[in-house]
Structure formats: structure tokens, C-alpha cells
Amino acid sequence: xxxxxxxxxxxxxxxxxxxxxSEQYRVDKKQLKGIDLDWLAHKVxxxxxxxxxxxxxxxxxxxxxxxxxxxxxxxxxxxxxxxxLLTRDLKGAQSLFDALCQYRKNAWNIRAxxxxxxxxxxxxxxxxxxxxxxxxxxLIAGMGLPGYIGSRLEDA
Numbered sequence: 114x115x116x117x118x119x120x121x122x123x124x125x126x127x128x129x130x131x132x133x134x135s136e137q138y139r140v141d142k143k144q145l146k147g148i149d150l151d152w153l154a155h156k157v158x159x160x161x162x163x164x165x166x167x168x169x170x171x172x173x174x175x176x177x178x179x180x181x182x183x184x185x186x187x188x189x190x191x192x193x194x195x196x197x198l199l200t201r202d203l204k205g206a207q208s209l210f211d212a213l214c215q216y217r218k219n220a221w222n223i224r225a226x227x228x229x230x231x232x233x234x235x236x237x238x239x240x241x242x243x244x245x246x247x248x249x250x251x252l253i254a255g256m257g258l259p260g261y262i263g264s265r266l267e268d269a
Contacts, residue, residue: 116178120225123216128171129184130209131235135164136189137205141198144191150262153195153249157202160242167235174231195262196253203246210239 138161145154175182190201217232253261 116180116225116228117223119219120223120228121175121178121180123219124171124175124178124180124228125182125184127213127216127232127235128168128175128182129186130212131164131168131171132184133187133189134205134209135161135168136186137202138164140189140191141202144198145195148195148262150195156245160202163238163242167231167238170231170234174228194258196250196258199246199250199253203243203250206239206242206246210236210243213239 138157142154142157142161145151145157172182193201213232213236217229217236220226220228220232249261252264256264
């Protein structure tokens with residue numbers, strides 16, 4: 114089955130962005146486990162799984178469209194404290210959310226109906242990540258980083 118070139122390009126880009134997010138979350142999970150924030154590390158692990166799953170679905174669609182997947186995973190960063198990590202991840206998730214929304218709109222306009230659904234599921238997952246990141250950053254702002262870490266140590 115062939116698809117519109119714009120649909121192919123958007124899927125390739127979405128896969129790249131999701132797999133970059135996935136790799137970032139892999140590093141973040143290890144860092145959080147290293148400072149005994151197991152609860153937050155577990156959450157980040159879910160983000161990793163979601164990103165991998167959505168990328169896999171999009172890869173399957175590319176293959177169904179008789180297209181060879183082609184992408185390069187972007188730069189992944191480590192270091193910083195929990196606030197830095199969540200702030201970096203929030204910025205990346207918001208960028209991913211915006212891109213997926215645009216790709217969904219493009220697919221809708223081209224009438225690639227099943228592709229719209231694929232994007233919609235990914236958008237819902239990314240939206241959940243953003244809500245969680247914003248909530249945790251708000252808690253940190255209210256409690257201070259030491260208070261936040263102290264309160265989360267009990268969640269292990």
C-alpha cells in the first residue's frame with residue numbers, strides 16, 4: 114500500500130521524536146533510581162514504555178505503506194537535579210505534543226483516517242506525561258527540592 118509523501122515524512126519524523134524521547138526517559142529513569150526517587154523513576158519508566166509502543170505502531174504503519182523507516186535518534190542529556198530533569202523533559206514533551214498534533218491535522222486533511230487514530234493515541238499519552246511533569250514541578254516549587262525529595266523517599 115502506498116501513502117501520500119507528507120504522511121510518510123510525518124510518520125518518519127514522529128518515530129524519530131518518540132524514540133528520542135524514549136532514550137531520554139531511559140537515562141532519566143536511571144538517574145532517578147540513582148538518587149532513590151523510585152516512584153518518579155517508575156513514572157518515567159511508563160513514559161519510556163509509551164514512547165516505545167507508539168513508535169512501534171508508527172513503524173508498523175510505515176512498513177505497511179511499503180516504506181523503509183529512516184530516522185536518527187536525537188541528542189540525549191543527563192545531569193542536573195530533579196527540577197532540571199523535569200523541566201527538560203517537559204520542554205521536550207510539549208514540543209512532541211505540538212508536532213504530533215500538527216501531524217494528526219495533516220493526516221486528517223489528507224484523509225489518512227487510520228493514521229489520525231495512531232496520532233491521537235500518541236497525543237493522549239504525551240498529554241498525560243505533560244500533566245504529570247507539570248504537577249511534579251508544581252510540587253517542587255511549593256515544597257522546595259529538599260522537601261520534595263524527602264516526601265518522595267517514602268513512596269519507594
